[in-house]
Amino acid sequence: MATPDLSVAIGSLTLPNPLIAASGCFGYGLEYEHVVDLAALGGVVSKGLFMKERQGHPPPRIVETPAGMINAIGLQGIGVHRFVKEKLPLLNAAGARTFVNVCGTTLDEYVEVCKVLSDAEGVAAIELNISCPNIKEGGIQFGCSLEGTYGVVNAVKKATHLPVIPKLTPNVTDVASFAKAAEDAGADAISLVNTFLAMAIDVETRRPKITNVLGGLSGPAIRPIAVRMVWECYNLVKIPVIGMGGITDARDVIEFMLAGSTAVQIGTQNFVDPFVWTKVLDGLADYMTRHNIAKISDLIGAFDPTPPKATHA
């Protein structure tokens, strides 16, 4: 059988494979240049960027939880201008397909940041972060209201020619309705999930484990909820869905694709194993060979709801 075709298309964008490094889990990408060939990834999402530099929250910023971790980095970042000047050229030189995770404290800021990126060389797409749970003005006020979501996506679409991919928060009653609002506003795709608002207490001190008290839960713990949300969105909208949440290996990637993901993002697992990328690519090829699948895109939404056998034997 010919080498399996791992390429996937997100609107006008074609990726060599569905693996994208998740925002905030891969620095600005360049940090990983010496461990992984950035060009070999489907794409790289930058850390969340505002107009200006940000300090983020005082440490400690993360704490481990059962099969997961809570983070409240607070969107520390260098601001869009320095990103375009210092990082983007190097990412392009490395052959990375760069997705920029855009944050804003106001609708105008979202628009401004996107304009700056539109004028820059070699941005593949904009991931609109309207879902950061860790900062008061982290866009969550847009991400938790249908009007807010529609409004910011609509405004940004008017301001840029780049593909716009709103990133949805799972901290809502009906995530699919937000996917629909994004689609109606002209989004080219959606990505989900961002982290689940969570908290952990040190019972010896009675104090929070992290300075910000509240943070975002990520990692394998959230995968079953994230897969469900991807499936719900896939069933309601026509635009591509980029799924994520607790992906650790090829099996997990395929689970998300069967649930309707066109591409996936890997975050926390990159901390556990920065070499996860090549391992997953090998695993995908192996799965496709075993199941005689020529094009990985054939897996998108190919979940079959027929009940399984009650007994395994």
Added chain:
Amino acid sequence: MATPDLSVAIGSLTLPNPLIAASGCFGYGLEYEHVVDLAALGGVVSKGLFMKERQGHPPPRIVETPAGMINAIGLQGIGVHRFVKEKLPLLNAAGARTFVNVCGTTLDEYVEVCKVLSDAEGVAAIELNISCPNIKEGGIQFGCSLEGTYGVVNAVKKATHLPVIPKLTPNVTDVASFAKAAEDAGADAISLVNTFLAMAIDVETRRPKITNVLGGLSGPAIRPIAVRMVWECYNLVKIPVIGMGGITDARDVIEFMLAGSTAVQIGTQNFVDPFVWTKVLDGLADYMTRHNIAKISDLIGAFDPTPPKATHA
């Protein structure tokens, strides 16, 4: 130091300790009579009960996930009448404080079931299940709308003299607002969280892991989200909060109490270790001795948001 006082009060109800067996994780209680002294528990919550018997979903009904499990039992149950006739007398004989988890497909059914329980001997309280994610008519339509929550709690309160404890779903944007709606409607306490709507796919067959496709995620994986939700509710309402979600040991119980729980429920861990109860009780006593705490109720909401040290050393 005198033996620590583990008792807690939920409205008029006083429990010898804060440990309650969670609904659906302890059968009807009697199944565990031979492994644990039911009278030694703070309380026992029955499986969810409708007016009539229910078959539930075809198996498989559970699947394990990272640090958790998904279940879609489908509220198989014997109905309130048989419960009152066959189970309640034995639970009373065993000295259990019995909380009955009440389900309904309509508002009337909730009211009817509660009336039957009001006329019965020895029901400690009603836990109103408006949050089962696993069946279309599992009350989730009440639990996911503020009006629905207010309406069913209000109606049930009028129909019974028993303490009414609505059990909230975590599958909402703002769980605290539901706690408030319940309080406004006259709830005596609230309990949370029920399970998170989730799904898992067998990538070899492309089929669901469980017959119902969707199920509820429980276990340690969800604890950090559940603790956050308890803290949010505790800060908004005055009625007692009964916290649960992934509790495995005394540390976890204390974490939930510091976050504002008056009592807690243990579900999944009872599957892992049916002897968890005595272990946790010992652990609580040990913690109180180490920290010189006379009354465990002093821990309720005693979380201190002061940031921790950035470095441990």
Added chain:
Amino acid sequence: MPPVDIDATVIANVRLSRDYSVLSLAAPEVGTRTRPGQFVMVKPTGVTDPLLRRPFSVFEVLRNGAGEVTGVSILNKRAGRSTKRLYELEPGDVVSCLGPLGVPFTPVAAPRQAWMVAGGVGLAPFATLAETLAASNTPTTLFYGARTADELFYLDFFERLGITLVLTTEDGGHAAGRHCIKGRVTIPLEDALKAVGPAGAMVYACGPEPMLEAVAKLAARYNQPSEVSVERVMGCGLGGCYSCVVPVKHGGENANLVRSCINGPVFDGAELVWD
């Protein structure tokens, strides 16, 4: 007797093949309580992943030279994550062992014959049942089928107890000089049923569900009683979670879906509904 939960030290873990091992656990309190057909809920102590215990039939009740019970063993077949982990355990490792649990087999006595029908790892509950039947001199036959001859285990053990062996392999291969019939274990079983004497036979079965169904229906067709041990995903083993239900004809509570952990795993083959 109520079940106990023992942090049991691994005495030995004998690999019988690439997939099978016999895991011996120092849990005398479980051993003394166990009756043939009962099971234990097991997981490596302190391990949080996998989270839940797994059900295993008690294979052997272990005794020391003085005949005192020292523990139990399980016949473990690699099927997934936990069974792989159990396969890899070494002496000294510690395993949480909860049991005994569930409804045991009902041993019969002469003149009625006892026929044990095992498919693959379904052999597990029959070692203890064979000992009980042998002790009461019940004429006993083991119909035992596997994919290949090298997956037929403990044949000497059963022969030493005076059990008649009827072996089948799917490829017709023979097991260490012993003749094996080619095909399913239900083939020789049906021949036997055709020839069953007036005293009759009790048919015990454990194995893949299609085999259980075939055996139960065969026994019924020839008017012989059967007891089959079913296998369901079990979350707790104590009746707490309702994950393990099987449909039975006149099942008491809960219409006809009953919990196989407390109402089984052994059921009257005539009672079960085969979907």
Added chain:
Amino acid sequence: MPPVDIDATVIANVRLSRDYSVLSLAAPEVGTRTRPGQFVMVKPTGVTDPLLRRPFSVFEVLRNGAGEVTGVSILNKRAGRSTKRLYELEPGDVVSCLGPLGVPFTPVAAPRQAWMVAGGVGLAPFATLAETLAASNTPTTLFYGARTADELFYLDFFERLGITLVLTTEDGGHAAGRHCIKGRVTIPLEDALKAVGPAGAMVYACGPEPMLEAVAKLAARYNQPSEVSVERVMGCGLGGCYSCVVPVKHGGENANLVRSCINGPVFDGAELVWD
């Protein structure tokens, strides 16, 4: 050189005390790359709980008789779940070892003196630094403080290298014939700084943050340079997560919170902001 990730077999795990052990790992590729002060990110292979790796200074670069590098060791102190697990590992177990990572110390040369200041487990990075300094005949002193004398380790190792030892214990207890000053390690350090010659000294420090702060401020007060190795909770060790930031005076990007995994863990003591 880029870091590598090795599934390293445990060669030995020598318990030095109830809390400390030296864990030797067969990871030559890491050993050959390591420079003094660098660290590795470690977790038992295949274990999913704890989820994240943990950072450990490279303690020793291991060599065989022929002098070839065979791996690295870490000085592990039990602080929580992972370190407890590492303490309990046995030879043959496998550990994922990612490294070397981070900015190493800058070794100085004679006539300038090298003063290494270690608090407790902060001794870890100084074994390799001492070897480097000894190789260049840099006059070197180890100021080493612990709670009690039985938590002062590897003293012979440093003496064999010709390192001068200045030991302190909080209770004033003495270590195997060697005199220990009662109190904090900063007491003898300050005496030494008062008497430092014109050639001056470079002060290296690793240990509890309050100690690092005291050392950095002392060195500054006596106009001597210092390099301190800080300890922050680290999620990735590669600059990916921004969990490990420390405030520095003129820190380049991100205002003045910089990632201690890639801009450190070793910093110019004068650059750090002590809150």
